[in-house]
Amino acid sequence: xxxxxxxxxxxxxxxxxxxxxxWAGASAHALHLPGATGMLNGxxxxxxxxxxxxxxxxxPASAQFGTDVSGGTGGAAGAAGTNYLALYTTAxxxxxxxxxxxxxxxxxxxxxxLPPVHGRMPAALLAVWAWGVVAGTLAVTVSAPxxxxxxxxxxxxxxxxLAGVISSGRQVLVMTALVAAALTVLIARVAAQGTxxxxxxxxxxxxxxxxxxxxxxVIALSLVVLSYLPVAAALQQIxxxxxxxxxxxxxxxxxxxxxAWSGPxxxxxxxxxxxxxxxxLLLAVVWWVLRRxxxxxxxxxxxxxxxxxxxxxxxxxxxxxxxxxxxxxxxxSLRWDLLHLSAxxxxxxxxxxxxxxxxxxxxxxTLRVAVRRAKITDATTPxxxxxxxx
Numbered sequence: 001x002x003x004x005x006x007x008x009x010x011x012x013x014x015x016x017x018x019x020x021x022x023w024a025g026a027s028a029h030a031l032h033l034p035g036a037t038g039m040l041n042g043x044x045x046x047x048x049x050x051x052x053x054x055x056x057x058x059x060p061a062s063a064q065f066g067t068d069v070s071g072g073t074g075g076a077a078g079a080a081g082t083n084y085l086a087l088y089t090t091a092x093x094x095x096x097x098x099x100x101x102x103x104x105x106x107x108x109x110x111x112x113x114l115p116p117v118h119g120r121m122p123a124a125l126l127a128v129w130a131w132g133v134v135a136g137t138l139a140v141t142v143s144a145p146x147x148x149x150x151x152x153x154x155x156x157x158x159x160x161x162l163a164g165v166i167s168s169g170r171q172v173l174v175m176t177a178l179v180a181a182a183l184t185v186l187i188a189r190v191a192a193q194g195t196x197x198x199x200x201x202x203x204x205x206x207x208x209x210x211x212x213x214x215x216x217x218v219i220a221l222s223l224v225v226l227s228y229l230p231v232a233a234a235l236q237q238i239x240x241x242x243x244x245x246x247x248x249x250x251x252x253x254x255x256x257x258x259x260a261w262s263g264p265x266x267x268x269x270x271x272x273x274x275x276x277x278x279x280x281l282l283l284a285v286v287w288w289v290l291r292r293x294x295x296x297x298x299x300x301x302x303x304x305x306x307x308x309x310x311x312x313x314x315x316x317x318x319x320x321x322x323x324x325x326x327x328x329x330x331x332x333s334l335r336w337d338l339l340h341l342s343a344x345x346x347x348x349x350x351x352x353x354x355x356x357x358x359x360x361x362x363x364x365x366t367l368r369v370a371v372r373r374a375k376i377t378d379a380t381t382p383x384x385x386x387x388x389x390x
Contacts, residue, residue, distance in 0.1 A: 001115040001298075003108065005191045010107035013184030014100040017132055020176040022096055025055030047339040054140065054169030055095075059088045059150070084150050091146035098139035106131040106307060107184055113297045113304040116189045123296050125185045130311035130318075132177025133170070137349045141166050155244060163250035170346025174318065203294035207370030212290035215309055215363035219286050219316075222258045222355045223279055229262040255350045258282070258317065274327050278320035285316035290363050302364040309360030313352035321345050 031040075031049045040048070107128050116124035144165040148158065225231060235256065236249040259279060264272040289312035294300045297308070325341045 001112050001188070001192055003112060006108050006112040006115075006188065008191060009111050009184045009188035010104045012187050013107050013128065013132070013180045014103040016183050017103055017135070017176055017180035018096050018100045020179060021055045021099060021136065021172065024052055024172050024176065025057060025092075028052035028056040029058055044339055047343070051169070051171045054165075055172060057089070057092050059085055084152055087146055088150035091143045091150060094146060095139050095143035098142050099136055102135035102138045103132060103180070106135060109303060109307055110311070111184065111188045113299060113301070114308075115192045115298065116185045117192045120296055121185065121189065123292075124188065125181055126315055127308065127311040128184050129178050129181035130314035131307070132180050133173050133314055133318075133346060133349055134310060134353055136173035136177065137166070137170065137346075137353070140169055141350070157247060158244050159246070159248045160250040163254045166251075166254055166350060167347070170349060171342065174345050203300060203367060203371055204374045207367055207374060208291055208294045210370050211294070211363040211367035212287050214366045215290045215359035216283055216287040218359035218362050219258070219313055219355050220283055222256060222351055223282060227257045227259040227261055229260060232257055232260055255354050258313075258348045258351045258355065259320070271327075275324065278323040278327075281323060282313075282316035282320040285319055286312045286359070289315070290359070293363075294367060300364065300367060302361060305364035305367070306357050306360030309363060310353055310356030313356040313359070314349060317348050317352055318345065321347065 028049060031045045031052070110124065110127045110131060114120055114124050114127055144162050147165055148161050226235065232253060236253045238249045238252060239247040259282075261276070261279065286309075290309060293305060293308045293312075297304050321344050324344060325338075329338065329341050
């Protein structure tokens with residue numbers, strides 16, 4: 001599919017994702033109404049409020065009483081409060097603009113290299129969905145400094161605050177990104193009609209399996225080694241005294257760890273194995289997607305493989321987290337418990353972006369080398385056979 005045909009679906013999906021997130025944030029104030037508490041109960045309303053707040057233009061309490069931080073009185077205090085509110089508004093403007101700016105290029109690449117035709121519709125939908133979650137996470141990240149400054153204490157433990165802001169708003173992203181992905185793929189399917197047969201570069205099965213194994217090993221480094229609690233604790237305790245950028249442990253954990261696990265300890269072995277089944281599922285999803293990716297892509301370029309690996313890791317995380325929700329929710333009797341249990345959805349997306357890019361690059365390099373060796377072997381085999389016959 002050409003860039004011209006792929007541009008319209010990507011733009012439409014980006015606009016819809018931005019509009020849905022804005023609508024979700026604008027609806028946050030409705031949860032303060034008396035009827036909302038009566039219908040949802042206080043616990044559920046508070047949980048939804050926590051989910052929607054990162055996308056709301058209504059400033060938090062820290063931005064509203066930013067004058068307390070300034071220490072001014074009268075007109076000076078009012079001017080300081082206005083400045084804090086302006087910073088918050090700027091942060092939200094950057095956030096919504098960045099959602100669109102990050103979603104469109106990724107969706108454009110995915111739709112072009114993975115057009116939703118000839119059985120690729122489910123794969124394209126899942127890939128664009130995962131990329132929508134990544135785009136929203138990146139938007140939250142780039143707007144975080146303005147949001148932190150609007151609280152009036154941006155110089156205090158900046159990196160831990162940054163880690164906390166990055167981890168917010170992910171639950172709404174998971175749902176809205178799915179809707180935006182569905183629209184993107186539907187428009188892309190219509191745009192792809194009449195384009196004729198798609199060009200395709202077949203990859204040997206052995207090379208594809210080797211590339212998938214190498215990429216999965218990269219993901220396993222984060223999931224199995226770095227996420228082991230003693231290692232993760234040592235990583236989080238890194239706190240060099242370098243002024244504004246001191247205490248980077250929380251931020252490193254956010255961007256490097258796909259989970260957290262320890263040995264069975266005092267927990268029953270069956271429960272421990274159920275939780276580890278989610279980790280196994282994550283690695284299985286990543287391997288299966290990377291194995292199929294060279295055959296699904298019209299051309300297995302390094303950017304396409306990297307984007308596909310990121311999407312595969314995000315999808316694996318979501319599958320793992322859904323397993324955890326089912327395990328934790330067994331026997332639950334509270335009405336709001338499903339919302340409470342679903343709070344972990346979208347965790348680990350920054351780490352999925354980091355390791356997915358590395359895994360995709362490693363898989364693309366391995367695939368290229370393996371295909372080249374296979375071609376050399378195929379070219380030399382007839383010569384050797386002829387020499388034997390001679």
